[in-house]
Ligand SMILES: *[C@@H]1O[C@H](CO)[C@@H](O)[C@H](O)[C@H]1NC(C)=O
């Protein structure tokens with residue numbers, strides 16, 4: 001019994017020693033690796049348990065060979081901007097984050113490393129909220145003029161917009177409502193200039209716009225929604241007045257008319273009476 005205890009104790013001691021030496025030899029690998037991408041600016045981010053390590057990032061296209069990302073060799077930051085490496089856009093990329101080691105703390109053939117999830121910029125890069133203007137064409141139609149957001153991609157001197165990249169895959173959703181109402185209508189536009197027809201004359205309308213890419217997977221189809229922008233409305237006579245307002249206006253008009261007529265009639269009658277009185281008085285004086 002005593003010897004069994006000894007053996008158990010020895011076993012525990014040996015495993016504790018093994019674990020502690022293993023710990024000393026372990027170089028931390030990147031954790032929580034994620035892609036953050038907005039308008040095609042794409043950054044790989046990660047965390048690490050112990051600070052003060054350097055990292056080198058490699059990437060592959062469609063699970064092909066690994067290539068170094070030139071801006072991310074032995075960096076001490078916990079992120080790497082891969083915007084310029086992830087082209088063409090509609091491909092499946094992955095990244096491999098290697099923790100740089102010195103010979104003393106690591107001796108294995110393969111450096112400690114961690115592989116990112118796959119990422120396709122064309123399908124997954126978030127699209128920011130758009131800016132737009134609303135201009136009325138006539139009493140029942142407006143033009144919503146959308147400015148395509150710019151991406152972080154340059155070709156020569158030119159900065160590409162999302163329209164340059166998505167071309168016909170890019171649509172816009174315009175939702176609109178009367179400014180006092182919550183009932184919303186929606187139209188889809190293939191172009192960056194959208195016409196909204198069949199509006200009620202003279203009403204004030206409010207609009208919101210978002211990029212919409214139907215070819216993408218469900219959870220990345222929509223860009224961010226813009227702020228709401230409203231028309232001034234045009235409460236000209238005959239458009240904005242309800243039936244009740246009309247009845248009220250006619251009532252007031254008639255009342256004023258009746259008062260004027262009454263006052264005029266009363267005045268005339270009193271003056272005629274006074275004139276009559278004067279004549280009577282005159283005619284009665286001589287004698
Ligand atoms: C896109 O935005 C959503 C919502 O903010 C976020 O959860 C997601 O991680 C973002 N995706 C990328 C690739 O940045």
Ligand SMILES: *[C@@H]1O[C@H](CO)[C@@H](O)[C@H](O)[C@H]1NC(C)=O
Nearest residue numbers: 133135143144145146147193
């Ligand atoms: C849309 O706006 C841009 C600039 O803001 C302007 O150059 C263009 O002419 C406008 N298009 C229409 C159809 O109003």
